[in-house]
Amino acid sequence: MPKTASPLTDRGVINTKKRDKEYKLFDGGGLFLLVTPSGGKLWRLKYRYEGKERMLALGSYPAISLADARQRREDARKLLANGIDPGAVKKAQKQAQTEETETFEVIAREWHAKFTPTWTPGHALKLLRALERDVFPWAGNTSVKDLKAPELLAILRRIESRGVTETAKRVRGLVGQVMRYSVATGRAERDPSGDLRGALPTPPERHYAALTDPAEVADLLRAIDGYKGGLIVKSAMQLAPLVFVRPGELRHAEWAEIDLEEAVWQIPAEKMKTRQAHIVPLSNQAVAILREIYPVTGNGKYVFPSIRSTARPMSENTINVTLRTLGYDNERMTGHGFRAMARTILDEVLQVRPELIEAQLAHAVRDPLGRAYNRTHHLPERKQMMQKWSDYLDGLKQGAVALPFRAAQG
Numbered sequence: 151m152p153k154t155a156s157p158l159t160d161r162g163v164i165n166t167k168k169r170d171k172e173y174k175l176f177d178g179g180g181l182f183l184l185v186t187p188s189g190g191k192l193w194r195l196k197y198r199y200e201g202k203e204r205m206l207a208l209g210s211y212p213a214i215s216l217a218d219a220r221q222r223r224e225d226a227r228k229l230l231a232n233g234i235d236p237g238a239v240k241k242a243q244k245q246a247q248t249e250e251t252e253t254f255e256v257i258a259r260e261w262h263a264k265f266t267p268t269w270t271p272g273h274a275l276k277l278l279r280a281l282e283r284d285v286f287p288w289a290g291n292t293s294v295k296d297l298k299a300p301e302l303l304a305i306l307r308r309i310e311s312r313g314v315t316e317t318a319k320r321v322r323g324l325v326g327q328v329m330r331y332s333v334a335t336g337r338a339e340r341d342p343s344g345d346l347r348g349a350l351p352t353p354p355e356r357h358y359a360a361l362t363d364p365a366e367v368a369d370l371l372r373a374i375d376g377y378k379g380g381l382i383v384k385s386a387m388q389l390a391p392l393v394f395v396r397p398g399e400l401r402h403a404e405w406a407e408i409d410l411e412e413a414v415w416q417i418p419a420e421k422m423k424t425r426q427a428h429i430v431p432l433s434n435q436a437v438a439i440l441r442e443i444y445p446v447t448g449n450g451k452y453v454f455p456s457i458r459s460t461a462r463p464m465s466e467n468t469i470n471v472t473l474r475t476l477g478y479d480n481e482r483m484t485g486h487g488f489r490a491m492a493r494t495i496l497d498e499v500l501q502v503r504p505e506l507i508e509a510q511l512a513h514a515v516r517d518p519l520g521r522a523y524n525r526t527h528h529l530p531e532r533k534q535m536m537q538k539w540s541d542y543l544d545g546l547k548q549g550a551v552a553l554p555f556r557a558a559q560g
Contacts, residue, residue: 255290360487368546433540
């Protein structure tokens with residue numbers, strides 16, 4: 151077995167002596183202290199990015215203490231977890247200190263690295279990929295002081311020519327965020343993206359396909375119960391309409407977040423689109439589904455693991471692919487559509503108060519004083535709502551008469 155290095159100590163670093171040749175003292179996680187023949191003590195981090203081994207200089211001791219070096223190691227790990235090379239970030243930050251190299255790409259990468267901890271890993275990667283694909287090749291070397299509206303419009307027109315007007319508008323907003331950061335940090339005088347409002351056609355409004363007619367919902371629920379695939383996928387499909395969380399939140403569900411005795415699922419803030427922790431009350435039917443699958447996946451991390459590796463969650467395409475298998479294409483129903491289904495029927499059929507529905511959907515609901523609701527707001531009422539919703543869906547499957555929509559009532 152490979153030897154495991156003991157972590158360094160402050161006393162050990164202080165007492166380190168120089169030798170005729172440089173040598174390394176390892177702390178773990180790729181962090182080591184390089185001691186030079188002249189007595190210099192240099193912190194270095196060895197890591198791998200895109201399959202290649204790389205080295206990052208973290209500063210010298212004693213200016214950078216052992217605790218500081220460990221913190222920089224953790225910061226680098228977070229960047230790597232989000233698909234970002236910490237060496238490239240450091241280079242961009244260093245270049246940004248010089249006015250002559252304050253290019254859009256340098257500032258954009260600095261902005262991205264600064265705000266990455268506030269985003270989900272998937273969102274952070276999506277933003278970086280959009281910049282690398284659609285902006286950096288044409289404006290990456292342009293100084294943020296010199297980036298003007300016509301240049302930006304040419305970039306957006308290029309995206310629009312691919313037939314993705316919606317993407318062009320998103321990129322305009324993304325460039326605007328970078329430019330406003332440039333203004334705030336004194337590297338640019340203004341944000342030119344605001345000059346392009348109205349310069350692009352408004353894309354047609356997109357809605358996730360969803361079934362909202364109770365009779366059609368009943369057919370879907372019966373089709374899910376009759377699914378002949380594996381238990382993990384079937385259980386995820388059965389749970390999806392009962393909890394109506396976002397598809398990414400469902401597939402990343404962990405057993406450590408779920409209390410079957412208390413019938414509650416607590417989703418941590420870092421997994422939520424709103425970056426606020428969220429509570430999902432579990433109905434009796436939801437608990438029964440989770441108890442059935444627990445003997446299969448309960449020894450692992452994820453409730454719905456990948457079929458290839460229990461260390462990863464279910465694929466993001468699994469729910470939609472299964473819906474297509476059941477005869478529901480993306481024009482009729484999607485995994486995200488379970489949210490619209492619940493929102494519409496809870497409001498129009500079961501006549502649940504809108505603020506309860508919005509709170510359970512984890513939307514940015516605010517009270518009359520403009521304060522955001524916290525995760526426990528209306529929790530007792532939301533528990534009743536979730537049980538009422540599950541009972542209603544059971545009734546649909548069993549052929550109960552569906553209540554009429556409010557709009558159809560006399």
